[in-house]
Amino acid sequence: MYEGPVQDLIDELGRLPGVGPKSAQRIAFHLLGADPADIARLQQALQKVKEGVVFCDVCGNVSEEATCRICRDARRDPGSVCVVEEPKDVLAIERTREFKGRYHVLGGALDPLSGIGPDQLRVRELLARISDQEVTEVILATDPNTEGEATATYLVRMLRDFPGLTVTRLASGLPMGGDLEFADELTLGRALSGRRTV
């Protein structure tokens, strides 16, 4: 245990995801020795993240204004909505430059073991959006893990009765650069069921 402020800082850092006690200590002592200008910038960034960032009214992505940049962009197709778990997933898909539609951020995945059901996510907002607007395609881009798959399953059930709506799921295949024999059963099974005509 260190004295006063240093230990307080270590404790706070240790509460961040992915930061263990040793890393917390290392970061704390790095900050202690850092240039005051660097610390000021970090302080400002921390301050702004809670004050300046809001969640978009429409899609739930992080935004600086009530409606985010993507939802305001008239060149983006409002008929196609890509459903993701977290704001970081929007960034990942944006980086591909493949998608010209809009997003819907759920705020997580259905995870009963953590007490997260449909009411804890932005599911109702998604359904309202599809009923009100001219959405013709929903792309389910939840994570390719157990919770993400179950979330996609649930959404398919909720969306299948909307007339004229196409619902697709991101294809899940084999990682590039790998050997087939090393693929796990779940990935290989999904790659097989999602095979396409060539």
Added chain:
Amino acid sequence: MSLYRDTGVVLRVQKLGEADRIITLVTRKHGKVRAVAKGVRRTTSRFGARVEPFAHVDVQFYTGRTLDIITQVQTLDAFGAGIMSDYQRYTAGCAVLETADRLSAEEGEPVLRLYLLVTGALRALADGQRDSSLVLDAFLLRAMAFAGWAPAVRECARCNEPGPHRSFSVPAGGSVCPRCRPAGAAIPAQDTLVLMDALASGTWDVAEAASPNARREGSGLIAALLQWHLERQLRSLPLVDRKGVPSGQ
């Protein structure tokens, strides 16, 4: 350097650091084991998807200082595929996993019976032949029996007087005769107790013939009994999507 090998079911996964996970398994010979799977969150991981919840796996562990480390994994049954493709099965399966986690609190203490109950329930859910809600309730009743909390359904929970009895008391541990009946005891339909008896004994033709009302009442009593015995409430149980009851209502 100490290696050991066992078969187990993945109950839960938690993130650890940048790319690792802590995997909790209920195993055949070593009871509940918490072990680290290194690098499994990277897409290049060779066994990431094998240690997802519901997976029945053959695992090699290396005994670590604090937590053991998973060095090899082979899939025995990928129950997850059949479970996560149906939301009712998924929520029922999560309740199976959480119950198993809570009933095997002492790490390392053998829980063979519980391991067999978990694999049996997940196999039935993944097959999809039986109603997921009935599979869950049968599992919960048998898991309670494993824990020494089997509810009395034929005889009086207090004096053993042969029944059937009309009253049912969760705190007393099941059906109660008119003399032992505590204040506030419920009076379930006779069908409900017949259903619970059938689920506990695996008499599936009787269980599957039960009316929707008996099923609903039985699920309620079984959940109340389990929660009565557990110190903390199960998170997943209220989120189980039962047939005919849309989730979130």
